[in-house]
Structure formats: C-alpha cells, structure tokens
Amino acid sequence: MSQHRPLGRRSFVRTGLLTAGALFLPAKTTTSASAATNSGLSIHDRASWGAAKPLRRVQYSGQPPRKIIVHHTATPNTQELDLGRAYALARAMQHYHQQALGWSDSGQHFTVSRGGHLLEGREHSLRELRRGEVFIIGSHCANQNTVSIGIETEGNYCSSAPSQTQYAALVEMCAEICRQYEIAPGEIFGHRDFNATACPGDVLYAMLPGLRSDVAQAIVTPCGAWQAIGGPTPLEELVQSAGPAQGRWPSIY
Numbered sequence: 377m378s379q380h381r382p383l384g385r386r387s388f389v390r391t392g393l394l395t396a397g398a399l400f401l402p403a404k405t406t407t408s409a410s411a412a413t414n415s416g417l418s419i420h421d422r423a424s425w426g427a428a429k430p431l432r433r434v435q436y437s438g439q440p441p442r443k444i445i446v447h448h449t450a451t452p453n454t455q456e457l458d459l460g461r462a463y464a465l466a467r468a469m470q471h472y473h474q475q476a477l478g479w480s481d482s483g484q485h486f487t488v489s490r491g492g493h494l495l496e497g498r499e500h501s502l503r504e505l506r507r508g509e510v511f512i513i514g515s516h517c518a519n520q521n522t523v524s525i526g527i528e529t530e531g532n533y534c535s536s537a538p539s540q541t542q543y544a545a546l547v548e549m550c551a552e553i554c555r556q557y558e559i560a561p562g563e564i565f566g567h568r569d570f571n572a573t574a575c576p577g578d579v580l581y582a583m584l585p586g587l588r589s590d591v592a593q594a595i596v597t598p599c600g601a602w603q604a605i606g607g608p609t610p611l612e613e614l615v616q617s618a619g620p621a622q623g624r625w626p627s628i629y
C-alpha cells in the first residue's frame with residue numbers, strides 16, 4: 377500500500393518513546409556545537425568549509441520537501457577520510473557547479489563524505505532544516521528540485537559499496553531530514569528513479585531498501601529535543617513505510 381501522507385512528527389516522537397531501547401542506534405558524536413541540529417547531529421555548515429557566495433539569491437520552496445533523493449559524486453573512492461578532505465570536496469563541488477555548470481550555488485543540500493562527515497551544501501539548507509518548514513530549491517535532479525532534498529554521497533558506487541561509517545552517516549542524515557520535515561522513510565529515492573543516469577551507482581541503489589528500513593529505525597530512536605505531544609502510532613505502520621511505495625515509483629528504469 378502506498379503511504380497517502382507522510383507520517384507526522386508527533387507520530388515519530390510518540391513511537392520513539394514507546395519503543396525506547398529496543399531500536400536504539402548509537403548517535404553520532406557531536407563535534408561542533410555551531411553545527412548541531414535539533415537532534416544533536418553534527419552537520420558542518422558552509423562557513424566551516426569556506427563556501428563562496430551564491431552567484432544569485434537562493435530560492436525558497438514555500439513548502440516542505442516531500443522526498444529525499446540520494447546521489448553519488450562519482451569521484452574516486454579515496455581513503456582520505458579526514459574532515460579536511462570533506463571540506464575540500466565541498467569546495468570543489470561548489471566550484472564545479474558554479475563555474476562549469478553555471479549554477480548559482482552547490483546543487484545538493486547536503487553531502488556525506490567518505491569519512492562519514494556531514495556537510496551543508498546549498499546556502500541556508502542547514503538553517504531551514506533546523507526550522508523544518510520550508511527548504512531551499514536545489515539543483516540535483518531534473519523535475520524534482522522543487523519537492524526534494526538532495527544528498528551527495530562521496531564516491532563512486534557503481535561496483536563497490538560505501539563503508540559502514542559512511543553508510544551510518546547517510547542513515548543519520550536521512551533520518552534527520554525525515555524527522556524535521558515529516559517525510560516517511562519510504563520517500564527516499566535514488567537519482568535514477570527520476571532521471572536517465574547511473575547515479576547513485578548500482579551498488580548504492582541496491583542498498584536503498586535497507587536504507588529506508590534503517591532510517592525508519594533511526595527515526596524512532598529517542599532524541600533529547602523531542603517531546604511526547606501526540607497520539608500513539610503503531611510501530612508496524614512506521615516500519616511498513618520504509619518499503620517502496622508501490623504505485624508511486626517512476627518507471628524510467
């Protein structure tokens with residue numbers, strides 16, 4: 377069955393409290409207070425990696441995103457896992473998007489480095505994520521930019537998989553977006569679901585069903601900033617929402 381409406385934040389919170397402990401996943405260590413989101417997840421903002429100014433003013437969606445689209449950068453699978461490398465990647469992507477492609481700014485909202493570092497992409501993406509209301513219109517997936525958040529996963533996953541560290545960071549990034557914008561985990565897709573592209577690579581694409589399930593579990597992990605303000609929602613409903621929303625998937629591939 378398809379999910380008619382995204383699960384509400386209230387449902388996530390309530391479910392998390394009901395199942396506290398059983399589905400606990402370790403939280404990512406917060407390394408920078410200035411980069412923390414509502415749940416304490418550390419996302420390095422643009423100032424930290426030295427972003428250039430957008431070439432044009434960013435545009436606001438006027439509504440929350442309805443889905444998450446996962447990409448890979450198709451860059452080499454480097455073993456440089458430090459934060460400096462992640463910053464350099466963010467700068468390089470912005471430079472490429474602005475100077476070679478003529479875009480106003482980084483096309484993606486967030487990036488997950490090979491070392492598992494999370495970074496803000498397009499200007500104000502992190503600020504709006506914290507607010508959980510509207511988002512900045514990105515440039516990452518044709519015909520989906522006004523309804524989706526784009527995540528770039530560093531590396532090339534046509535024939536190899538992300539490390540456990542990087543995958544865990546991707547789970548946390550997706551879970552944070554789902555929490556803040558009340559997106560059901562079943563609404564996580566790969567770029568190739570919408571455009572004729574190999575992105576995010578055969579291997580990472582094949583991992584998306586598992587990613588949806590893992591994000592569903594991460595969402596019900598209790599978060600300190602959340603409070604029980606809603607009625608109970610059966611856990612089963614949340615878990616089922618992690619599966620593909622049959623009938624709503626595009627048929628490009």
Ligand SMILES: [Zn+2]
Binds near residue numbers: 516
């Ligand atoms: Zn892509």
